[in-house]
Amino acid sequence: MRIKIIRFHKILYQKHIISIIAPGSRGYFQILENHAPFISILKYGFLKLELEKDKNKKNVKKEIKIESGILQVRKNIVIVIL
Structure with missing residues (x-):
């Protein structure tokens, strides 16, 4: 599944x-x-x-702090607009 996080017409x-x-x-x-x-x-x-998973076969986790936004899922694509 792919994710795209966008803020002010810029892909973050x-x-x-x-x-x-x-x-x-x-x-x-x-x-x-x-x-x-x-x-x-x-x-x-x-x-x-x-x-x-990375080269060592460990799951990698990432956290991104947000104030508000909109999330849409469609055909294994997640789009988040902040």
Whole structure:
């Protein structure tokens, strides 16, 4: 699954991921591969990304602090607009 995080017409982050946990308006939710089409408003919190395994076969995790935004999932592509 691919993710693209955009802020002010600039791509901040773009990679393949295994999953994302995001702060929705009613609490955190997780998106995995082959998720149904989905859109959500995001609130203050952290985007928690699980990236593909590194050379040592360890899962890599990344957290990105956000104030608010919108998240859309469609055809294994996650787009986050901050």
